[in-house]
Amino acid sequence: xxxxxxxxxxxxxxxxxxxxxxxxxxxxxxxxxxxxxxxxxxxxxxxxxxxxxxxxxxxxxxxxxxxxxxxxxxxxxxxxxxxxxxxxxxxxxxxxxxxxxxxxxxxxxxxxxxxxxxxxxxxxxxxxxxxxxxxxxxxxxxxxxxxxxxxxxxxxxxxxxxxxxxxxxxx
Numbered sequence: 001x002x003x004x005x006x007x008x009x010x011x012x013x014x015x016x017x018x019x020x021x022x023x024x025x026x027x028x029x030x031x032x033x034x035x036x037x038x039x040x041x042x043x044x045x046x047x048x049x050x051x052x053x054x055x056x057x058x059x060x061x062x063x064x065x066x067x068x069x070x071x072x073x074x075x076x077x078x079x080x081x082x083x084x085x086x087x088x089x090x091x092x093x094x095x096x097x098x099x100x101x102x103x104x105x106x107x108x109x110x111x112x113x114x115x116x117x118x119x120x121x122x123x124x125x126x127x128x129x130x131x132x133x134x135x136x137x138x139x140x141x142x143x144x145x146x147x148x149x150x151x152x153x154x155x156x157x158x159x160x161x162x163x164x165x166x167x168x169x170x171x
Contacts, residue, residue, distance in 0.1 A: 120126045
């Protein structure tokens with residue numbers, strides 16, 4: 001065993017140097033600079049950061065993220081297109097449901113005998129026996145004659161005469 005160790009084989013608490021185990025406060029340590037240290041001018045070191053450079057790890061992460069973005073781009077586009085198609089089909093289905101409801105209402109009208117009679121009178125100009133059918137024709141000459149006025153004295157040219165005059169005017 002060494003002479004520095006005690007009978008139990010452990011070092012004494014005080015250590016082998018005088019004052020070992022005791023430390024001075026930080027304020028005292030700063031004050032006790034040597035004369036050589038005091039004579040040296042204090043040099044500040046300024047670190048200039050190099051321009052940003054991508055490390056290998058950053059490059060790999062960027063590459064992985066780019067690959068993921070590219071691999072998800074097509075499925076996301078397909079998903080969005082399918083959602084648009086689904087919405088369009090839902091709108092079309094709602095329109096068709098509305099149209100079916102309108103047609104059902106129309107069919108229900110046609111089942112009513114009074115509605116059928118009214119449509120026959122209006123569309124086919126049918127009348128009940130004993131009624132008179134009056135048809136009003138929009139005829140300005142006839143209306144003028146009924147009012148006691150002379151109709152327009154200039155006769156209308158036939159279509160081919162109008163065409164021939166138009167051809168002459170264009171030349």
